[in-house]
Amino acid sequence: MRAVPITVTTLAAALLLTACDSGGDSGNDDAKPPSTPSAAASGGCAADGLDAQVGPVSEAPAAGDTGTVTVTLTNKGAECTLKGFPVVRLHADTAVDVPQDPSAPAQALTLPEQGTASFTITYVRGDGGKSVAAKTASYALPNGTGDPVDFDWSYGDVARKDDGAVDATVSGFQQAGD
Numbered sequence: 001m002r003a004v005p006i007t008v009t010t011l012a013a014a015l016l017l018t019a020c021d022s023g024g025d026s027g028n029d030d031a032k033p034p035s036t037p038s039a040a041a042s043g044g045c046a047a048d049g050l051d052a053q054v055g056p057v058s059e060a061p062a063a064g065d066t067g068t069v070t071v072t073l074t075n076k077g078a079e080c081t082l083k084g085f086p087v088v089r090l091h092a093d094t095a096v097d098v099p100q101d102p103s104a105p106a107q108a109l110t111l112p113e114q115g116t117a118s119f120t121i122t123y124v125r126g127d128g129g130k131s132v133a134a135k136t137a138s139y140a141l142p143n144g145t146g147d148p149v150d151f152d153w154s155y156g157d158v159a160r161k162d163d164g165a166v167d168a169t170v171s172g173f174q175q176a177g178d
Helices: 003-019
Strands: 050-058 066-075 080-083 087-091 095-098 108-111 116-124 136-140 149-152 168-170 174-176
Antiparallel strands (some): 050 066, 066 116
16 A cells, blocks of 8 residues: 555656756757847847938037937838837947937837837037047947948037047937828
8 A cells, every 4th residue: 555655756756857857968068058039039120121211300510519310210021129229339430339318218119011210319519629530320229130230420520528428329219100
């Protein structure tokens, strides 16, 4: 009679240990590391799947003036999602990161095929002294794939703050169009 409880207990323990297997090192040196989902698999937009139009909403004509440049992205592929903030850099002698606008909300936007979204770069025009003499800029998608996308920066030098940081910010993604 005692054999039944021991057998059941042994069987239960064996099943429990099998179910708890962590999938750790099996001793096979050729084992692949766990893969992370690609942007397409996770629904994130890929930079090469978006058309971009860059243009000023309001240029800063003189030093000390504030200007805005809007980047409008049109999805040319399957539905995808943009989350958070784009990563924007101004390129002069070195690349300078444009910080996120602390008052802008980060949100997730789902773009259907041909759907549009935009983000805005707000900057203060510099006077050439401690300014960033950018000739190009780039943006990268926070949850996307691919290389950063470069574009011409023809809006003049960008001022620096007293602490040396660039006097510019980038907004989060916003729905654009209809």
